[in-house]
Amino acid sequence: MAEDNKEATPSGDESVKLFVGQVPKHMTEAQLLAMFQEFALVDEVNIIKDKTTRASRGCCFVLCPSRHEADKAVSACHNKKTLPGASSPLQVKYADGELERLEHKLFVGMLPKNVSEADLSDLFSKYGTIKDLQILRGSQQTSKGCAFLKYETKDQALAALETINGKHKMEGSNVPLVVKWADTEKERQARRAQKAQSQGSNMPNADLQHPSLFGALPMGYVPPYNGYGYQGPGSYGIMPYRLPPMQNQPGFHGMIPPINQGNALRGGIRPNLSPNMAPRNYGVPPASYVGSAYHPAVPGVQYPMTYPGGMMGHRPIGGSPSSASHQVSSSSSPGSSSGVTTSSGSQVEGPPGANLFIYHIPQEYGDQELANAFKGFGNVLSAKVFVDKATGFSKCFGFVSYDSPAAAQGAIAVMNGYQLSGKKLKVQLKRDNNKQSKPY
C-alpha cells in the first residue's frame, strides 16, 4: 500500500486538539487515552485540573495526529458515550481556537475603501491558494476597509503575512496593509466583554460615567486587527504580531480607581452606614427607611433597591447588624457538620431539599448580593449567580444552598414572587437530577 500521497501540507502541524467534557473526575489520563484509542489515533490526553487544588475539573484535552482522526473521535464519542459516573454523555469538540488555527485565516486591515475582492485576490494569490476571501461591508455594501482571507496551508498564510504586513501599500493608499492572524472566537468574545465593560451603557445607572474620565479612555484605539496567532504545540512558533490586550494598555488601568472611588463616595449603597457617615445619598433614603419602606417583613434583606453607582462587580458588604449573620465565605461553622456533601471542588451543595434555584435575580447582583438576600433564612452554604462567559454579565439566575431543607422552605415562602428590582424573583427547589441513585 504505497501511501506516498503527500498533501500540500508539509509541516507536521496538522494535529488537532479536542476538548472533552463530562469526564468523571476520578478517571486518569491513561484510562482516557485507552478509551479514545478505541475510536481514533490519539497522541495524548491532558486532564484539565483546577489550578490550585489540582483536582480534575471534569474535562480534558485529547490530541489527535490529524483532522481525520479527530473527526473520528468526535463522531464516535460526542453525545454517544456516557462514562461511568457521569450524568450525561461525553461532549467532544474542537478545542477553542482549533478551527481558526486550522483554517489558516488572516485578517487584512487598512484596505482602501474602493478595493475589490479581485484586487485582493491578485495580491494575495501570489503566496498560495486562497480558499476563501471576503471584504467586510456595511449596509450599503460599503467596504469597512478590512477583509478575511483563508489559505490552504499555514505556510502560505505565513508567507503572505510576513511579506505584506506593514510593508505593502495598495494603489491609491499611503498606509501599508495590516495582516494578522484572525481572532479566535474566544478573542472576539473577550473584546466584546471588555467593550461592554468600558462603555458601561445598558447599566441601570449612568451617574458613574464621569465625562472627563471617559474622554481620556483610549476608546478610539480599538484596532480590529488586534489579534494574535495561536501558538499550539510545535506549530506556529513565535508570533511577533500580538498586541497587548486593552486592559494592559497605558491609561486604562489608571482610569479604574478614580471611577470606583467616585462610586464609593456616592454612598448610599451601604445601608448599614450610620446616616451621618454617609456623605450624601443623592435621593436615596437612609438605610433604615429603605429597609422598612421596601422590605417589610423580609428578614436579612437590607440593601437599597437602587445602586446609585453600582457597577456590576462587587460592592463592599460591611458587617451587618442583622440578627441572622451568617456569612458565606467563612463557612466553617463548627455546629453544623453532618449531611453536607463537601464534594471535591468549588460550590458546596446542601442536603436534598436544601438547594434553591432562583430566577429573575437583578442584573447587578453577584454571588455576594445573592447570599446577602437569602441569608436571613438559615445558614447559607453557597450562593452562585451565573455569569455569561463572554460578556461577564449576570444571566440573572443562580443557586443558593442551605444546610437544612427548612431554611430553603422558609426562603421559598418569603422570597418567591418577591420583587427585588423590576421583576419578581422565582424561588424554587433546585432540580435534583443525578445523585447516583442506585436501584439495586
Next chain:
DNA sequence: TCATATT
C-alpha cells in the same frame, strides 16, 4: 429556567 468545564 437548573452547577457546561478550554490546561
